[in-house]
Amino acid sequence: MASLAETTPSAEALDAFRLEAREWIAANFPPSLKGVDLSRSALEAPSDKSPDREAWRIAMGDKGWGTPTWPTRYGGGGLSAEEARVLQQELARAGASNPIGGMGVMMFGPTLLEFGSEEQKMAHIPAICRAEVRWCQGYSEPNAGSDLANLQCFAEDKGDHYIVNGQKTWTSGGQWADKCFALVRTDKSKKQGGISFLLIDMHAPGVEVKPIKMISGLSPFCETFFTNVQVPKTDRVGDEGQGWTIGKRLLQHERTNISGGNRMGGGVSLSELAKACVGTDAEGRIADGELRARVARLEMDGRAFAATAMRVAQEGGVSVASSILKINGTKLMQERSELLIDILGMQGLGWEGEGFTDEQIEAVRVWLFGKATTIYGGSTEIQTNIVAKRILGMPDMG
Amino acid sequence: MAKLSDEQEMLRDMAQNWVRGESPVGAWRKQRDADTAAGYDQAVYAEMASMGWTGITIAESYGGSDFGWMSLGLVVEECAKTLTASPLIACAIAARAIALGGSAEQQQKYLPAIASGELVATLAVDEGPRHDPTQIATSVTDGKLTGTKAFVAEGDSAGLFVVAAKDGLYLVEDGAGVTKSRRHMVDHRSHAEVRFDGAAADKLTGGGDALLDRILDHARILTAAEMLGMSQQAFDQTLEYLKQRVQFDRILASFQALQHRMADLFGDIEMTRSAVEAGLGALDSMGDNGDLGQIAAIAKARANDSLHRMSREMIQLHGGIGMTDEFDAGFYLKRARPLEAAWGNSSFLRDRFARLGSY
Ligand SMILES: Cc1cc2nc3c(=O)[nH]c(=O)nc-3n(C[C@H](O)[C@H](O)[C@H](O)COP(=O)(O)OP(=O)(O)OC[C@H]3O[C@@H](n4cnc5c(N)ncnc54)[C@H](O)[C@@H]3O)c2cc1C
Numbered sequence: 001m002a003s004l005a006e007t008t009p010s011a012e013a014l015d016a017f018r019l020e021a022r023e024w025i026a027a028n029f030p031p032s033l034k035g036v037d038l039s040r041s042a043l044e045a046p047s048d049k050s051p052d053r054e055a056w057r058i059a060m061g062d063k064g065w066g067t068p069t070w071p072t073r074y075g076g077g078g079l080s081a082e083e084a085r086v087l088q089q090e091l092a093r094a095g096a097s098n099p100i101g102g103m104g105v106m107m108f109g110p111t112l113l114e115f116g117s118e119e120q121k122m123a124h125i126p127a128i129c130r131a132e133v134r135w136c137q138g139y140s141e142p143n144a145g146s147d148l149a150n151l152q153c154f155a156e157d158k159g160d161h162y163i164v165n166g167q168k169t170w171t172s173g174g175q176w177a178d179k180c181f182a183l184v185r186t187d188k189s190k191k192q193g194g195i196s197f198l199l200i201d202m203h204a205p206g207v208e209v210k211p212i213k214m215i216s217g218l219s220p221f222c223e224t225f226f227t228n229v230q231v232p233k234t235d236r237v238g239d240e241g242q243g244w245t246i247g248k249r250l251l252q253h254e255r256t257n258i259s260g261g262n263r264m265g266g267g268v269s270l271s272e273l274a275k276a277c278v279g280t281d282a283e284g285r286i287a288d289g290e291l292r293a294r295v296a297r298l299e300m301d302g303r304a305f306a307a308t309a310m311r312v313a314q315e316g317g318v319s320v321a322s323s324i325l326k327i328n329g330t331k332l333m334q335e336r337s338e339l340l341i342d343i344l345g346m347q348g349l350g351w352e353g354e355g356f357t358d359e360q361i362e363a364v365r366v367w368l369f370g371k372a373t374t375i376y377g378g379s380t381e382i383q384t385n386i387v388a389k390r391i392l393g394m395p396d397m398g
Numbered sequence: 399m400a401k402l403s404d405e406q407e408m409l410r411d412m413a414q415n416w417v418r419g420e421s422p423v424g425a426w427r428k429q430r431d432a433d434t435a436a437g438y439d440q441a442v443y444a445e446m447a448s449m450g451w452t453g454i455t456i457a458e459s460y461g462g463s464d465f466g467w468m469s470l471g472l473v474v475e476e477c478a479k480t481l482t483a484s485p486l487i488a489c490a491i492a493a494r495a496i497a498l499g500g501s502a503e504q505q506q507k508y509l510p511a512i513a514s515g516e517l518v519a520t521l522a523v524d525e526g527p528r529h530d531p532t533q534i535a536t537s538v539t540d541g542k543l544t545g546t547k548a549f550v551a552e553g554d555s556a557g558l559f560v561v562a563a564k565d566g567l568y569l570v571e572d573g574a575g576v577t578k579s580r581r582h583m584v585d586h587r588s589h590a591e592v593r594f595d596g597a598a599a600d601k602l603t604g605g606g607d608a609l610l611d612r613i614l615d616h617a618r619i620l621t622a623a624e625m626l627g628m629s630q631q632a633f634d635q636t637l638e639y640l641k642q643r644v645q646f647d648r649i650l651a652s653f654q655a656l657q658h659r660m661a662d663l664f665g666d667i668e669m670t671r672s673a674v675e676a677g678l679g680a681l682d683s684m685g686d687n688g689d690l691g692q693i694a695a696i697a698k699a700r701a702n703d704s705l706h707r708m709s710r711e712m713i714q715l716h717g718g719i720g721m722t723d724e725f726d727a728g729f730y731l732k733r734a735r736p737l738e739a740a741w742g743n744s745s746f747l748r749d750r751f752a753r754l755g756s757y
Contacts, residue, residue, distance in 0.1 A: 345739050349583050354579060354581070
C-alpha cells in the first residue's frame, strides 16, 4: 500500500520542471506529429524514417526523455518517477507521443540494467535510449509456448563463443529487428536450470526470418530460424543456467507494459461516441440503457485499474503483481475494443475501402490485434496460475 | 437436439456430407482471397439449389418443397460450420415476405425463381449502422421508391429487394434507380449500401401491420441458426485441439481450469441450441400468425452471446496459432460480429423482449 509519508519532490520543484518540459516540447516537437501514436509503430511496423519522425526521435534520444527514469550515465533522462509522470502529462498535453519505444525500452533495457555487466550496459543501453537499435524477443518455440521452459533451441559451447541452432516462433518484429534477446538451452540435462540468456545479432549469418500473417491482415511477427549462428560468450547476460531467472524478470516488465498500466487513459471517449451513435434520452443519457451501463462499468473499472497500476508502481517496481495487472489490463483493453465496435454497429466492422473512415478501419485492426494481448507475454491462464501459486500459495496437484 | 423426422435426418446428413466434402473452410478461404463483391461462389449456390435447399421453405405450388423452417435451419447450421458463403438465408427471408404479404401474381412472379436459385432476393430495412426498424425514412410516391439502405446483406448480388418504406414493404427489382455500393467488411461477405432513387416499387399489401416485425423475427431466428452452427464448430474444433496440444508434458485438456471452461461453454451452447430450435419450431408450428417476438429475441440474443464468447475463446484457447491468418479461428471471429449486429444486437433484443413482456 502506498505510504502517505513517502518523500516526493517539492511541489515548487515539480512546477518548475513542468515549465521546463513544456517549453522544451514546444521547441522540439514537430507539430505534424500531433496526435500520431508512435509507440505502436515501434512494434508493429518497419521503422518510419520520415524527417519529422527522425527529428523528434533524435531530440528525445539526445535529451534522454524517451527513457526518462533510466540513469543518465547510459543515456537515460535520470528523472524521478514524479518528474517522469509530469513529463508524460506534458507530452500528452502537446499531443506528442514518445518516439523511443519497442521491446528494447519496454522489457530488455530494464532487465539488462538489472542483470547486465557494465560493458553490456554501455554497449546496448545508449542505443536503446536513442532508438537506434531495434530488439526482438526470441523466447517462444513451436513446442514451448506456455511451457516456455521446454525450449529446445540449443547453444553449443565452443570456448569463447556458442553455436546456436534451433527455431523460435511468433517473434514480434523479427523481420525489422537488429538484435534479439533469446532464451536458449545450454544444458540438456536440466529444464529451467539449463537455460541461458543470449543476445543474438539478427543480421548474423545463419539467421532467417519468415513473416507470419495475422488475423488483422498484418504480418508483424515471424518464425525465426537459427542455423549455426555464432554468438560470442560476451553476449550472454548473467551466468550460464541463469537464463530462466533473468528471462522471467523480463516477462514481468513485459506484462506490466502489456497491461497498459504505464499508459494514461486516452483514445476516444466511449460515452461521447455512444451518445453520437445511439442518441440520448430527454435527460441526456445514452438512449440504450444496457449500453450506458456497459460504458459506465468499463470507465469505472478503468479507473480502479489505473489506481491499481499506480499502487503497484509505488510499492516498488515490477513483481508478481505484474500478473494481476496483465490479467486485468488486457481484459479491459479487449472489452473496450469490443464495446467500441459494438457502439459503431456495422460501421465499426469495415475492413477496407469506401464507406469507412481511417479511424474506423483502424479500430477494427486494433480490435483484432488486441486478441493477442491475453495470449502473449504469458497468457491470462498462465498469469492466473502464477497468482494462485505464487501469491495465494495454492499448491500444485500431486 | 430436437427430435427430427426421418426426412429431416436425411437432409441433415446430406448437408453434413456435402459441406465436409465440397465446402470445407478451405473453400471459404479461397472465396475470401478471391475478394469479390458478391462474397460467394455462384456455382456453389447453384449446387445448393440443385439439392433443393433454396426451396425448403417455399410452397410446392411455387417450386419449393415446403419442408419447413426446422429443416432449413439444419442446412443453415451445417453450412455455417464451415462458413459456406451463400445468399440462402437472405433469399428464404425475402421469399417469406412475399409469401406472407404478396399477391398471387407477385408470388407467381418471384417465388419460383427464388426456389430454383435463379433469383437472389434480400430484405433491405436498416438505414443506419445499428439495427432500428423504427427509423425508416424511405418513402414511395406514385410507385417510385426513394431512400438509402445501409449494409444490405447480399445486396451486391441481389436482383430483388424487399424494401421497408414508411408505409410498408415493397418489392424493387435491381435496375433503373438502384445503385449498389460495396462495403468491404471484416467478414468479406456482402453488406452493400443500396440507394433507391425513384426506383419502380410494387407494394406487398397483405400480411397486416405486423408484417415487417414478423419477417424480422424470421431473419433473427435463421441468423441465430447460422450463429449456432458457427459456435458449435468453434467449440468442437477447440475441444479437439485441447485434446492434442501438449504443454507441461500433458495435453491441455487435462488442466482442470480448461475442463471447466469447456464444460461451461458446452452448457452455454446447448442452451442456445434449445433456444434456436424453439425458434425454428415456432416458425413451423405457428403458421402465419402466432407470437414470434419473444421467441425470436431469445434465440438471437442467446446466439449473439454464445458466439461472441466462443469466437473469442476459440482464439484464446489456441494460443499463438489462433492469431494467425493461416488458421481458421479468425474467420469465425470476423463473421461473428456482423451477425451479432444484424437484426438486433443483444441489448436491442433484450429491450424488445422486455417491451413485449410489458416491462
Ligand atoms: C501477436 C503475438 C506476438 C508474440 N510475440 C512474441 C515474441 O515477440 N516473442 C516470443 O518469444 N513469443 C511471442 N509470442 C508468443 C506467445 O508468448 C505465446 O503464444 C504464448 O506464450 C502462448 O503459447 P502458445 O501459443 O504455444 O499457446 P499454448 O501454450 O499452446 O496455449 C494454448 C492455450 O492453453 C492455455 N494453457 C496453457 N497451459 C495452461 C495451463 N497450465 N492451465 C490452463 N491453461 C493453459 C493457454 O493459456 C492458451 O489459452 C507472441 C504471440 C502472439 C500471439
